[in-house]
Amino acid sequence: MSTQASDARNAIFAKINAVDASRNTADPAAVKARLETPPPQPLPAISTPDPAIRADTFVTKAIELGCTLADCANMEAVPQAVADYLKSQNINLRVALPADADLSTLGWPDAGITITTDMQKSALDGITSVTRARAGVAETGAVAVSSSSAYPVSLGLLPDRHIMVLRTNEVVGGYEDVWKIARAERDNQGMTRALIFVGGPSRTADIEATLVMGAHGPRAVHIILVA
């Protein structure tokens, strides 16, 4: 650490410590306990929906966010569901797939779909990507994704259309359920690099407060819900 750096750090902490000393409200031991065992916070009812309506609530909320959804009987039927969606949108049957065994082993050619695995930034403009999702959040309708070898983050940002494959049993109630998943995957380098809640297509209202879809990211987000 350079002199400037350690000076700055020391000076900032010295000021904080001086305030702490003057009012005696800091409690480092209690803070450490909180960090190790995070106490629960007030939970709104929408974050803990009845399991019987959880998936339906998610679908309703996802539609409110501007997503489209399709049901699918099993993973094997996903390529056909993707083909049906692309045909309905009048878009060529070509998708970018990540190195995700859940998806790459499926019968894409049988559904008439050409696969590209080129993950270069320049190759992703204007295309359709298909990825697995980590969780659907009933509280908001957003889909949680996280960075890994099977999920290049740019695949959910650069393409024009992002199709996410989500199993019905991966629909959870609220944020807290996703924190559980994320904490469980913690390793010696901490949390996954990126954990993103995707709440529908990218949008902006920065010009005259008029909502326009497709600001920087996907113009369309389609969710395939696998039973």
Added chain:
Amino acid sequence: MMHVTSEDFIERSKRAIDDKQLQTGLLIFGKIFPLLREATAAKLPEFEELRDAARDIKIHTLQNLGTYLEAFEARVTEAGGRVHWARTADEANSIVERLCTEANAKNIIKSKSMVTEELELNDHLIGKGFNVVETDLGEYIIQLRKEKPFHIVGPAMHLTAGQVSDTFYEAHKPLGRTEKVEDKAKLVEEARIVLRERFKNADVGITGANFLVAETGQITLITNEGNADLSATLPKKHIVVTGIEKIVPTLDYLSVFLRILARSATGQETSNYVSLYSGPRRDRDADGPETFDIVLVDNGRTDMLGSPVEDMLRCIRCGACLNGCPVFTTVGGQTYGSVYSGPMGAVWTPALASVSNAAKLPNASSFCGKCEEVCPVRIPLPSMMRHWREKEFEAHLTPAGQRWGLGIWAWLGKRPALYRAATNLAGIGLRLLSRPRRHMRMVTRLPFVGGGWTQSRDLAAPTEPTFLSQYKEGRRR
């Protein structure tokens, strides 16, 4: 110290009030956003309870700021990131410059960050020869127009599509775009195409952070456009610049804020991208930056800690207090001469700049209390504006006439008999000057300094008998 031009507040206010187009833009903030906020808040029965929780979390965190910052720093380091500390804007700007130079960077993309506006980081980096491009659409537009943000959430909402069209036409001509588009969707598309290339060619992505999570070392970025995620993912270097007060203890505490932020800001139940980032690309990752640096900025914040304006450090920059403020929604953000405007700006600006530079701002309030009513973390904004007014008075910054007038009033106030006689006399005088108007008497022209009041409105003359004489007679209802 933050650079401000708030001394000209009154002059700029006069121009803003006469600006018809600006007034149309302000309607969105003054009328539409408060309605959207109320509607989404009403749909969440626990909204008020969550606001209480958010306030308590922030109070607890500020009382234990050092411990939480140390924990955060340890988690960031564990994830392969680096934490840098900056006492001042100059230090913060130099650190970012050094990180960019070390990486041999030329092209920098940025996602919206009020802290970097506060630091004037763009000017610094551009002055050192870097190409810096804002990617939030509103910020991009005002960057091209060399303006300051109009609102902390909607930086370019004062402009018409026609003005944006002119700006884009001029700015994008050198890029070979010769067609002038006016349609809003086409303007967004044009920005998307131009900025997409900037994203792909960027060496560094600079973002702010809405929250820092001490438990996990994650930073939180919240946008509707997804530009922060592109900034955090495509370039080989990700630099986060944010204030030390953005820290929250754990993920469970973070969710409390996620549930109130978008509802308070834009009336959305959630923003479209709510993202948590920690560290650089790992071996298992398919993409992401090679380095991850966080610059934690003090720039006056530790001075607020333990001071009468400490509560301001709870602010989560939602803009609800701006949208509710009768002054902000009349004059707009650029009038304030500070990147932080409205009630929150009237408290932040004197703290980060100085009372003498920003004294006009805490006075730009009718103390109606709407800001405190809508603040998701229940910051007592009016009482803190009052604190700055007291400081202004103590520092003899108040105009002589006002000080003189207040002095006489205080002198009289300490002598009740004299005070009553003087107010009775004033009441008689006002009734003599007044004329009947419908069911009451109004004074249309006051003599001497009082002329300032009746220049733009009438003054109701006090009625008889006075409250005190009725009280004495026991005529209580």
